Amino acid sequence: MMDKQRIIDRFISYVTIDTQSDAKSNTTPSTKKQWDLANKLVDELKTIGLQDVSIDENAYIMATLPSNVEHAVPTIGFISHFDTTPDFTGTNVKPQIISNYDGKDIVLNAEKNIILSPSYFEDLLLYKGQTLITTDGNTLLGADDKAGICEIVSAMEYLIQHPEIKHGPIRIGFTPDEEIGRGAHKFDVEKFGADWAYTMDGSQVGELEYENFNAAGAKVTVKGKIVHPGYAKGKLINSMYIATEFINSLPRLETPEHTEGYQGFFHLCDITGKVEETVLEYIIRDHDRGHFEARKEVMQKITNEINAQYGNDVIVLEIKDQYYNMKEKVEPVMHIVDIAEEAMKQLGIKPLIKAIRGGTDGSQLSYMGLPCPNIFAGGHNFHGRYEYVPVESMIKATEVICKIAELTAMKK
Numbered sequence: 001m002m003d004k005q006r007i008i009d010r011f012i013s014y015v016t017i018d019t020q021s022d023a024k025s026n027t028t029p030s031t032k033k034q035w036d037l038a039n040k041l042v043d044e045l046k047t048i049g050l051q052d053v054s055i056d057e058n059a060y061i062m063a064t065l066p067s068n069v070e071h072a073v074p075t076i077g078f079i080s081h082f083d084t085t086p087d088f089t090g091t092n093v094k095p096q097i098i099s100n101y102d103g104k105d106i107v108l109n110a111e112k113n114i115i116l117s118p119s120y121f122e123d124l125l126l127y128k129g130q131t132l133i134t135t136d137g138n139t140l141l142g143a144d145d146k147a148g149i150c151e152i153v154s155a156m157e158y159l160i161q162h163p164e165i166k167h168g169p170i171r172i173g174f175t176p177d178e179e180i181g182r183g184a185h186k187f188d189v190e191k192f193g194a195d196w197a198y199t200m201d202g203s204q205v206g207e208l209e210y211e212n213f214n215a216a217g218a219k220v221t222v223k224g225k226i227v228h229p230g231y232a233k234g235k236l237i238n239s240m241y242i243a244t245e246f247i248n249s250l251p252r253l254e255t256p257e258h259t260e261g262y263q264g265f266f267h268l269c270d271i272t273g274k275v276e277e278t279v280l281e282y283i284i285r286d287h288d289r290g291h292f293e294a295r296k297e298v299m300q301k302i303t304n305e306i307n308a309q310y311g312n313d314v315i316v317l318e319i320k321d322q323y324y325n326m327k328e329k330v331e332p333v334m335h336i337v338d339i340a341e342e343a344m345k346q347l348g349i350k351p352l353i354k355a356i357r358g359g360t361d362g363s364q365l366s367y368m369g370l371p372c373p374n375i376f377a378g379g380h381n382f383h384g385r386y387e388y389v390p391v392e393s394m395i396k397a398t399e400v401i402c403k404i405a406e407l408t409a410m411k412k
């Protein structure tokens with residue numbers, strides 16, 4: 001049995017350290033304060049008895065739990081990130097523990113009347129009778145992804161204390177700056193040396209994900225021509241009207257607010273415009289690589305048509321790929337998903353396998369040579385004051401890690 005209080009204490013020791021990342025910074029980690037938790041984790045990993053504990057100049061942490069069997073077993077990895085989102089404050093997190101949750105409203109903050117209610121957040125009702133950790137309504141919690149770190153550390157500690165559980169070599173990796181899309185880019189896959197890995201960075205119990213969007217960003221710069229409006233006939237070109245033509249040429253229903261499941265979209269994120277120049281910022285998302293490429297072609301075609309109408313370079317289109325669907329890299333090694341699914345089933349957890357409508361560090365790592373599906377870490381309502389995590393879910397995730405290690409060692 002996992003020690004519940006120990007997991008609670010460990011989790012709280014992480015979330016009370018502020019590790020908010022900052023997209024505007026160019027350093028790695030993006031904020032100095034991430035070192036506070038990183039250094040603490042290094043000490044803790046050494047204390048529980050892991051080997052080769054290392055932290056590099058960018059605060060990437062790695063460590064090893066050596067194999068305890070004679071036969072050769074693939075090296076597997078478990079990965080989490082210790083930063084929290086720049087979207088909401090992580091300063092002065094004051095976790096509240098609700099034991100034996102009764103399924104009713106939870107008052108996060110009486111003074112400010114901030115309520116965590118199952119009438120709005122229905123998922124809460126899944127956890128009646130369990131122990132919830134919430135915020136005090138003023139900050140996020142940081143279960144994304146300190147729950148994942150807590151589970152990995154707790155699982156390694158458990159395996160060290162229970163040598164009767166047989167496993168192969170296990171590598172663990174903790175990264176900064178995942179929330180600003182830079183968790184993977186300085187990850188040394190070769191040094192990590194695992195055959196495959198899992199990010200512990202999903203939400204609800206049972207989540208197991210190995211498909212995500214293909215993603216690109218598009219910048220549409222429309223050049224106008226400014227002339228005094230009183231003398232403008234036949235001369236002035238208003239970039240804002242041409243930008244509007246561009247916007248209206250894209251399918252109006254292929255947007256985030258009209259799509260779900262495997263449906264892709266164009267998302268207009270930002271417009272800045274004046275007569276002389278208008279810039280549109282889009283993101284393009286699609287699970288299917290062919291459809292993804294076709295979306296980029298649609299944008300190019302619209303650009304060409306408008307340019308033909310107004311003169312050659314009225315629109316400049318720049319498209320940059322951001323990340324790709326990890327499915328391409330995971331499907332050839334599908335046993336790594338099967339093992340995780342089997343681990344959940346053996347623990348009585350119903351696997352919830354679905355395609356992510358976003359990206360993960362795992363998708364980038366998969367393309368860097370480390371196939372890396374994503375597993376639940378247990379938290380809900382990430383990136384805001386209503387974030388919470390059931391302790392029982394963290395225990396289940398910890399057990400899943402141990403079980404994956406065990407099953408991997410049993411595979412011949």
Ligand SMILES: [Zn+2]
Binds near residue numbers: 081178201
């Ligand atoms: Zn996360």
